[in-house]
Amino acid sequence: MTHPYRTHARVLTASLVGTAVEFYDFYIYATAAALVFGPLFFPSESASAQLMLSYMSFGLAFFARPVGAIAFGHFGDRIGRKSTLVASLLLMGGSTLLIAFLPTWQMVGWVAPLLLCILRFGQGFGLGGEWGGAALLAVENAPPGWAARFGMAPQLGAPVGFIAANGLFLLLGLNLTEEQFVAWGWRVPFLASGILVGLGLWVRLKISETPDFARVLEAERPAPVPVAELLRHHLRATLAGTFAVVACFAIFYLSTAFALGYATTALGHDRTSFLIVQLGAILFLALGIVISGYRSDATSSGRVLMIGCAATVGVGLMFGPLLGSGSLWLAWIALSVALLVMGFVYGPLGAWLPQQFPARVRYTGASTAGAGGRLALRDIAGGRASLRPRSLHLRSRDR
Numbered sequence: 001m002t003h004p005y006r007t008h009a010r011v012l013t014a015s016l017v018g019t020a021v022e023f024y025d026f027y028i029y030a031t032a033a034a035l036v037f038g039p040l041f042f043p044s045e046s047a048s049a050q051l052m053l054s055y056m057s058f059g060l061a062f063f064a065r066p067v068g069a070i071a072f073g074h075f076g077d078r079i080g081r082k083s084t085l086v087a088s089l090l091l092m093g094g095s096t097l098l099i100a101f102l103p104t105w106q107m108v109g110w111v112a113p114l115l116l117c118i119l120r121f122g123q124g125f126g127l128g129g130e131w132g133g134a135a136l137l138a139v140e141n142a143p144p145g146w147a148a149r150f151g152m153a154p155q156l157g158a159p160v161g162f163i164a165a166n167g168l169f170l171l172l173g174l175n176l177t178e179e180q181f182v183a184w185g186w187r188v189p190f191l192a193s194g195i196l197v198g199l200g201l202w203v204r205l206k207i208s209e210t211p212d213f214a215r216v217l218e219a220e221r222p223a224p225v226p227v228a229e230l231l232r233h234h235l236r237a238t239l240a241g242t243f244a245v246v247a248c249f250a251i252f253y254l255s256t257a258f259a260l261g262y263a264t265t266a267l268g269h270d271r272t273s274f275l276i277v278q279l280g281a282i283l284f285l286a287l288g289i290v291i292s293g294y295r296s297d298a299t300s301s302g303r304v305l306m307i308g309c310a311a312t313v314g315v316g317l318m319f320g321p322l323l324g325s326g327s328l329w330l331a332w333i334a335l336s337v338a339l340l341v342m343g344f345v346y347g348p349l350g351a352w353l354p355q356q357f358p359a360r361v362r363y364t365g366a367s368t369a370g371a372g373g374r375l376a377l378r379d380i381a382g383g384r385a386s387l388r389p390r391s392l393h394l395r396s397r398d399r
Contacts, residue, residue, distance in 0.1 A: 004143050004150075012153040014207050015138040017200035018089055018130045019157025020164070024196060025096050025123055027165035028189040030257045033058045036186045040104045041113045057117050061124025069371035070227050072129020073364030077226040080209050081140070081363065085133040086201065092126030093197030095119045100190035132367030135350045140210035140359070142351075148296030148304075151350025152289055158346065159286040161196075162256065163279060168192060170275045212359040226364040230357070234365055237356035241369030244353070247309045248345040255281070255338045259323060259331075267326060277328055281335035288343015293350075301352035308344030315341050 005012065037057065038050030068088070076084040099119050105112045134154040142150035168189050176185045216222065223229045230238060260278065263269040296304045315338045322334035357365035 011141045014203040015134040015154040016157045018134040019154040020161040021196045023158045023161030024165045032186050043105050060120045064121045064124030065128040065371040068125035068128020069367035073367040076363030078222040086204050088126045088129035089200050095122035096193045100187040128371050131370050139354045140212040148293045148301050148351040152293035155289045155350045159282050162282050216359045223360050226361045230361045230364050238369050241353045242372040251338050251342040255335050277332045284336040285339040285343050288340040289347035292344045292347030296348045301348040305348040311341045
């Protein structure tokens with residue numbers, strides 16, 4: 001008998017690639033916003049103002065994402081998972097790729113930040129329909145008893161995308177001067193996103209519609225307005241999913257964008273060394289996802305998810321002291337434990353969240369809850385946490 005992973009290899013790859021692109025896009029934009037977008041796209045006499053405007057452009061995606069979740073969820077629940085996922089990947093990946101070709105303020109003036117913000121909004125809008133659809137693609141094709149293990153596929157895209165982005169910035173840092181990176185090197189990660197997008201499109205165009213959605217079309221008409229039905233009959237499940245996503249991504253944003261900014265400014269760690277630390281720690285996210293996926297099928301995804309959420313309290317208690325200790329080894333332990341715990345929340349979400357909704361509004365439900373959770377964390381990811389360490393660094397330097 002053929003192993004389920006082998007039977008559905010194309011479907012699992014299609015669900016993994018989209019999430020990999022999502023996390024890759026998040027990290028390359030966050031890093032570019034912190035390093036170069038301020039002076040390149042937002043000229044000002046104040047470096048702090050440049051950085052604030054740069055992070056404001058980053059935060060646009062968090063507002064665009066819920067809008068995209070409703071829009072793509074609508075079509076995903078009415079015309080199908082496959083075509084909607086192709087459209088979301090094209091919009092998300094196309095917006096990322098076009099950023100590589102943007103002119104700077106020095107070239108075209110105010111048009112440059114306008115174009116950057118439009119493309120960032122396009123990224124967020126496309127992202128709104130990506131994760132929910134990718135999770136459904138995996139879970140709705142899963143054999144009985146395999147939902148959580150199939151639901152691991154889109155979740156494993158997170159460490160894949162992070163390693164790709166982090167590793168590429170590490171290579172650029174080792175091989176380019178600061179002047180070369182500012183002049184053209186920052187464009188390379190956005191160009192490279194085309195590889196992931198091309199792979200994702202090639203795989204997704206070859207898959208079939210999911211069995212669950214096919215059965216919905218046979219049994220009844222699709223919901224006329226899926227989001228209205230969702231809010232009328234499944235509001236409690238949507239709110240529960242939103243809070244689960246908050247618990248999950250609070251750890252991720254603190255362990256990646258915030259930790260990198262804080263460690264390389266307020267703590268004075270070398271950027272290359274800390275990138276290596278993060279690359280080692282992110283492997284524990286993958287480990288947590290795999291372990292939680294198997295445990296979820298053996299017990300229940302809800303039980304594993306609750307264990308993961310409870311463990312985030314312990315992460316909060318130990319994360320600050322270890323990261324702020326000044327030791328790279330202790331920082332690595334803090335990040336590794338935090339990301340392992342994140343795996344026990346993020347891993348089960350791939351199966352648990354879609355299962356909270358009937359198939360006729362499942363795309364809208366999973367996408368809306370996922371986008372709502374990330375929007376609730378926009379201050380952590382989009383500026384306040386990342387601006388604070390840089391402000392401390394500037395004040396200490398001025399003295």
